[in-house]
Each structure stands twice: as C-alpha cells, then as structure tokens.
Amino acid sequence: MSPIDSPRLTVIGTGYLGATHAICMAVLGYDVLGVDVDEEKIAKLQSGETPIFEPGLPELLTKALESGRLRFTTSYTEAARFGDVHFICVGTPQQAGSDAADVSYVDAAVRSLAPHLDRRALVVGRSTVPVGTAERLTGVLRELAPAGSGVELAWNPEFLREGFAVDDTLHPDRLVFGVQSDWAEERLRAAFRPVLEYGAPVVRTDLATAELVKVAANSFLATKISYINAMAEVCEAVGADVKDLADALALDDRIGGRFLKPGLGFGGGCLPKDIRAFAHRAEEIGVGQATSFLREVDKINQRRRARTVDLVGELLGGRIAGARVAAWGAAFKPNSDDIRDAPALEVARTLHGLGADVRVYDPAALGNARRAFPELSYGDSALDVARGADVVVLLTEWTEFREVDPEALGAVVDHRRIVDGRHVLNAGRWRAADWEYRALGRP
Ligand SMILES: NC(=O)c1ccc[n+]([C@@H]2O[C@H](COP(=O)([O-])OP(=O)(O)OC[C@H]3O[C@@H](n4cnc5c(N)ncnc54)[C@H](O)[C@@H]3O)[C@@H](O)[C@H]2O)c1
Numbered sequence: 407m408s409p410i411d412s413p414r415l416t417v418i419g420t421g422y423l424g425a426t427h428a429i430c431m432a433v434l435g436y437d438v439l440g441v442d443v444d445e446e447k448i449a450k451l452q453s454g455e456t457p458i459f460e461p462g463l464p465e466l467l468t469k470a471l472e473s474g475r476l477r478f479t480t481s482y483t484e485a486a487r488f489g490d491v492h493f494i495c496v497g498t499p500q501q502a503g504s505d506a507a508d509v510s511y512v513d514a515a516v517r518s519l520a521p522h523l524d525r526r527a528l529v530v531g532r533s534t535v536p537v538g539t540a541e542r543l544t545g546v547l548r549e550l551a552p553a554g555s556g557v558e559l560a561w562n563p564e565f566l567r568e569g570f571a572v573d574d575t576l577h578p579d580r581l582v583f584g585v586q587s588d589w590a591e592e593r594l595r596a597a598f599r600p601v602l603e604y605g606a607p608v609v610r611t612d613l614a615t616a617e618l619v620k621v622a623a624n625s626f627l628a629t630k631i632s633y634i635n636a637m638a639e640v641c642e643a644v645g646a647d648v649k650d651l652a653d654a655l656a657l658d659d660r661i662g663g664r665f666l667k668p669g670l671g672f673g674g675g676c677l678p679k680d681i682r683a684f685a686h687r688a689e690e691i692g693v694g695q696a697t698s699f700l701r702e703v704d705k706i707n708q709r710r711r712a713r714t715v716d717l718v719g720e721l722l723g724g725r726i727a728g729a730r731v732a733a734w735g736a737a738f739k740p741n742s743d744d745i746r747d748a749p750a751l752e753v754a755r756t757l758h759g760l761g762a763d764v765r766v767y768d769p770a771a772l773g774n775a776r777r778a779f780p781e782l783s784y785g786d787s788a789l790d791v792a793r794g795a796d797v798v799v800l801l802t803e804w805t806e807f808r809e810v811d812p813e814a815l816g817a818v819v820d821h822r823r824i825v826d827g828r829h830v831l832n833a834g835r836w837r838a839a840d841w842e843y844r845a846l847g848r849p
C-alpha cells in the first residue's frame with residue numbers, strides 16, 4: 407500500500423495516552439513505532455509489558471507485538487526515517503509553583519524530531535496544551551525541518567478516559583482535526599481510517615479551536631462535578647440528601663446523570679491541571695473573566711477533600727491523633743493505577759499528618775502509592791487494612807469495596823464507623839448492620 411493509503415505512524419511519548427494510542431493503532435493494522443526518552447519504559451513495552459494498569463491493554467500489546475506491526479525506540483533519527491505521521495503524546499503537567507501547563511516536553515519532542523524530517527510528513531499534537539501552542543510550534547517546525555514547508559503541524563486532541571482507554575481510542579465520541587490544509591486532513595483521515603469506518607464523527611477546524619475543544623471539554627466535566635458537590639455543601643447545611651437531589655436532576659435529560667456523581671471530587675493527571683492551565687492561559691491573553699469560574703470549580707473540589715477529613719474527625723469524636731484509619735483506595739479513580747493528584751491519597755496523607763495511624767489499600771495503585779508516599783502504611787486487602795480500625799474511609803469506588811459484606815468487615819474492625827467518600831455503599835444496609843455511616847452531603 408502506498409504511504410498515503412496507510413501511513414506509517416510514530417507515537418512520541420508512551421505514557422497513559424501514547425502507549426494506548428500506539429498499541430491500538432498497531433492492532434488496527436498500522437505499522438507503528440513508539441518513541442520515548444525513558445529507556446526503561448521502552449524496554450518494558452518492547453518486551454511485552456505495559457508500564458501502566460489499563461484494562462485490556464496488556465492483551466492488545468501482546469497481539470500488536472506478535473503481528474510485527476509495533477516496535478519501540480528511543481531514537482528520533484529512526485522515528486523521522488520511519489514515520490509519515492508523527493503523533494506527539496508527551497506529558498504537559500502543571501508547572502511547579504504556577505498554574506500554567508509545562509509545555510517543555512512538547513517543545514523538546516518537536517525540536518528533537520524536526521531536524522531529522524527530510525521528507526514530507528505530518529506532525530500531529532495530541533497532548534493537552536494552552537491555546538496558541540500549535541501556532542508557535544508551526545514556526546519551530548518551519549525553522550528546524552530540512553523538508554521546509556513539506557512538513558506540517560496539525561492538532562488532534564485526545565479525549566480518552568483512563569480505565570476505558572482502549573474502547574475510547576477505538577470508538578471515540580469524536581475526532582477533532584485542527585489542520586492548516588486539505589492535505590493534513592487527508593493524512594489524518596488516512597491515519598484514522600478504521601476508527602472513521604466504525605463511525606466516529608470528525609470536526610475539522612483550525613489549530614486554536616482544536617486546542618480549545620480539549621480544555622473546554624475538561625472544564626465542562628470538572629464544572630459539572632463541582633456543581634453537584636456545591637449542592638452537597640448546601641444539602642449538608644440543611645440536612646438534605648445530595649444523592650436524591652442528583653438522582654432527580656439526572657432524570658432531566660437536558661442535564662443527565664453523567665459526571666453528576668457527588669463525593670470526594672475529581673483528581674488525576676488531567677481535570678485539575680487542565681482547568682488551572684486554562685484559567686491561567688485565559689488570564690495571559692486578557693480574557694481571565696471568561697474562565698474565572700474555573701477558580702471556583704477548583705476551590706469547591708479542594709473543599710471536598712478537607713470536608714472528608716472533617717467527617718472522619720466527626721466520627722472519631724474529634725480524636726484523629728492516634729486513631730486507626732483504614733483508607734480504601736489510592737488511585738484517583740477505579741480501574742486505574744494513576745495516583746496523580748489523587749483525592750484518596752491527599753485525604754490519607756492529611757489524616758496521617760494529623761497523627762492518625764493510616765493504612766491504605768488499593769487494588770492497582772499500591773506500587774505507585776508506596777513509591778510516592780513511603781511514610782504511609784499499606785496493606786494487601788480491604789479487610790487486612792481494616793483490622794483493628796477505628797474508622798474505615800472509602801476513597802476510590804473500586805467494585806471490590808462496594809461488594810464488602812458489612813458483617814464480615816464488622817468482625818475485624820474495632821469500631822463500626824464508615825465514611826463513604828464516593829456515595830457507593832447502601833447506607834440502609836450498613837446502618838442495619840450497626841455501622842455509623844456518613845457521606846458528604848447526606849443526612
Ligand atoms: N492520561 C490520560 O488519560 C490523557 C487523556 C487525554 C489527554 N491526555 C494528555 O496527553 C498528554 C500525555 O499524558 P499522559 O497521561 O500520557 O502522560 P504520561 O506522563 O503518562 O506520559 C508522558 C510520556 O512522555 C514521555 N516523554 C517526555 N518527554 C519526552 C520527549 N522529549 N520525547 C519522547 N517522550 C517524552 C515520558 O517519558 C512519558 O512516558 C498530556 O498532555 C495529557 O494532558 C492524557
């Protein structure tokens with residue numbers, strides 16, 4: 407097949423986003439080269455081991471490697487020689503000491519690749535970046551790429567959710583193509599052909615709009631979560647029940663129930679840093695008033711973590727120091743091992759800082775949590791960490807926590823007290839088993 411029919415793809419940055427993209431594209435039939443500066447990660451992937459916990463991904467990695475269509479490298483020379491379309495999937499974390507996004511990895515990737523691009527190629531940014539980044543990088547490419555104007559930049563933001571990354575990649579709700587020419591759109595269509603055949607709609611637009619769609623989407627989702635959590639604060643003040651309130655709102659299909667689950671709030675490597683970076687960028691370009699509400703969304707979200715600690719203190723009669731706390735969950739959400747800005751670990755660490763003896767269990771994120779926070783204690787199961795506990799705190803809504811039998815748990819704890827930080831337990835059932843049950847925003 408000629409390159410225009412089936413372009414060869416490189417995926418630069420093989421973390422949560424890039425590893426998934428590279429593996430899925432190879433499974434869809436493309437020849438793919440994964441590129442990263444992290445030699446250990448590349449060696450792992452090449453040997454068939456996924457560096458992250460993501461359901462379904464290990465099996466697809468094996469399949470892709472066996473097909474011979476997927477390889478990994480740390481060499482940008484090799485990447486430039488191999489690829490017709492280069493997807494940039496490197497991290498854009500929050501800068502230390504600022505709300506701004508750190509785009510230095512994106513810059514480094516483009517600057518490392520560009521000098522080797524001696525034939526026509528499309529460089530496609532997929533990382534989440536401040537609006538204006540793609541236009542600036544267009545200049546960098548023009549300056550550094552020997553193939554000159556034959557090399558073009560496009561922006562194609564990614565919307566996958568961790569825990570559902572494979573399905574979201576194969577069957578995305580939409581593909582956004584921020585392009586500067588028909589040629590770039592054609593290349594992108596060729597690079598996503600099977601996904602388009604599955605029926606994914608395409609929005610073709612300019613670079614700035616493509617960058618903005620991503621942060622606008624995450625801002626909307628974060629706002630929806632903080633909205634219901636703000637309602638939880640009001641409910642708590644008057645003894646109302648935010649769960650019933652959310653259920654009732656959700657029945658209006660103009661509102662809908664998705665991202666309307668009250669509780670400990672959002673964390674992870676995306677929503678918190680993306681709303682901050684967006685607000686920061688809007689201020690930089692003089693439209694800070696348009697996104698100032700995102701500052702409030704962030705504050706509401708942070709207050710949920712503090713309020714969860716307060717609830718634990720209330721259940722303990724104010725005596726947090728010396729109390730034994732079983733913390734269920736470390737990952738920022740279930741079906742992930744990602745602990746970036748995880749509300750669960752922030753609550754656990756705050757309680758530890760207040761003198762509680764905190765023991766943490768998580769089905770997938772224990773390794774990451776142990777490495778990041780060695781000062782906390784960890785255990786091997788939900789019941790294990792609950793032995794002798796004065797209070798159990800459910801912080802991440804893993805299915806296995808929902809399924810714990812209140813009687814079995816009651817037999818190992820010292821006191822039957824539970825804080826349901828994610829509104830997933832049946833309050834009536836736990837109270838019937840003599841548990842003191844508390845949840846944010848519920849009587
Ligand atoms: N995690 C998600 O679910 C998700 C979803 C959509 C979009 N995003 C966005 O995608 C981007 C990547 O996020 P992530 O969660 O995959 O991050 P990550 O930290 O898991 O992965 C980033 C990878 O980039 C590599 N890298 C850094 N500099 C490099 C360079 N110069 N050359 C090659 N590789 C380099 C790192 O070694 C790492 O493996 C971010 O902008 C994020 O906001 C993430």
Ligand SMILES: O=c1ccn([C@@H]2O[C@H](COP(=O)(O)OP(=O)(O)O[C@H]3O[C@H](CO)[C@@H](O)[C@H](O)[C@H]3O)[C@@H](O)[C@H]2O)c(=O)[nH]1
Nearest residue numbers: 564565566567568631665666667671672673674676738739
């Ligand atoms: O009703 C809800 C829904 C989610 N959450 C929390 O919100 C956070 C984020 O959840 P989710 O959005 O499912 O996780 P991510 O994998 O971070 O995905 C978001 O961030 C990605 C990276 O930008 C985007 O690609 C996705 O579209 C966007 O949903 C987690 O801590 C959840 O516990 C709630 O508290 N209530």
